[in-house]
Amino acid sequence: MKVLVIGGGGREHAVCSKLKESPLVTQLLCAPGNAGIAQIARCVPEVKATDVQAIVELARKEQVDFVCVTPDDPLALGCVDALEAAGIPAFGPDARAAQMEASKIFSKNLMKKYGIPTAKSEIFDEMEAALAYLDTQQAPIVVKADGLALGKGVTVASTIEEARRAVVDMMQGGRFGKSGARVLIEECMVGREVTVLCFCDGKTLVPMPASQDHKRAYDGDRGPNTGGMGAFAPSPLYTPQLAARTEREILLPTLRAMQAEGLVFKGVLYVGLMLTDEGPKVVEYNARFGDPETQAVLPLLKSDLMEILIAVREQRLGRMQIRWSDQAAACVVLASGGYPGPYESGRAITGLEEAQAAGAVVYHAGTKRGPDGFVTAGGRVLGVTALGGTLSEAVRRAYEAAGKIHFEGMHMRSDIGSRDLERTPS
Secondary structure, eight states, rough: EEEEEESSSHHHHHHHHHTTTTTSEEEEEEOOTTGGGGGGGGGGGTSSSSSSHHHHHHHHTOOOOEEEEOOOOHHHHHHHHHHHHHOOOEEEEOOOTTHHHHHHHHHHHHHHHHHHOBEEEEESHHHHHHHHHHHHOOOSSSESSSSTTTTTTTTEEEEEEHHHHHHHHHSSOTTTTTSSSSSEEEEEOOSSSEEEEEEEEOOOOOEOOOOOOOOOOETTEEEEOSOOOOEEEEETTTHHHHHHHIIIIIIIHHHHHHHHHHHHEEEEEEEEEETTEEEEEEEEEEOOOOTTTTHHGGGGOOOOOHHHHHHHTTOGGGOOOBBBBBBBBEEEEETTTTSSSSOOOOOOOHHHHHHHHTTTTESSSSEEEETTTEEEEESEEEEEEEESSSHHHHHHHHHHTTTTOTTOOBBOOOOOTTTGGGGGGG
């Protein structure tokens, strides 16, 4: 099969790497791709992930057999709808089902309607009403932009004044454009966060190993919110008992709720959970593989990813036996200095071969080829993933490999997984 993957980050590098292992995949393309993906697939950098028409035209021109649409924006824009209308098989939810991520208000209303545990919240279309509501509340409190905002549309405000600034920035300042025209104000749930990615074909939902992401820029979960500074899987917090409860109270009710609303969700459903004293509750849904969770989860997959993608599209997931490694995986993100604020690009990267020789997989997120090798070209530059028999071993190996890589201004957290190491046998 000739397969096209849409996207150009570390998540897409992980997807392409796993697809490359499939005997079903004879040719692999990626649009736009990145310098790391270009080592295993033919990249088409002139086609952007948000240019749906150009994607369809590329798929037609190249006579691809299957397209995997990975990022959130093209899913929300109806990329899968357009490909399927053109007779091109595609993996990912259609635009209606992608509302699970594209509109936090849509998904919150769905949870309320079907009794799925989540934070208490109020929805606002007018800034003055939102500000008046905040005056009646106590901090900490959460302000969310309704639409897609590159993973940065959520403010966990420690004071009411901070929450007010977030509302004004979104609704008056246009910080997130149309995505912030409506806002959601939620109670601040207390607990630990866990991500459960699920393959879903509209009829059947199959969870992957649970993972944990580190979203803050600095050690100790301090600093600004980023797209993710590292992840590990499986989560030691997600015990078999908790998994059974989550499936009973959240995952299966979510599947039934989507079915009741006529949403045929075929793709990856990301369920972000908060493990509260009252039990697991939904923080958010995403409609695709998470980033960087995918860089920790997919290396554990032993089954053929291409077979799974086809089965999801054809609604045969219930007949699949998906196998996973019993190892642990840890991913450490190497970022440009200053990220998620302003940062400089074009910095020479060294030590990649040494890191891979140390047993790690290095996923490229923001890189390009310079005249003398790889250079930085983004905020999150690389994801260094290693496996181990335990989480401790995986983390140690990931950091040993990451320590061999260097570029000017390189920044990484030094505590990925550290809070949970004592929960696993060493």
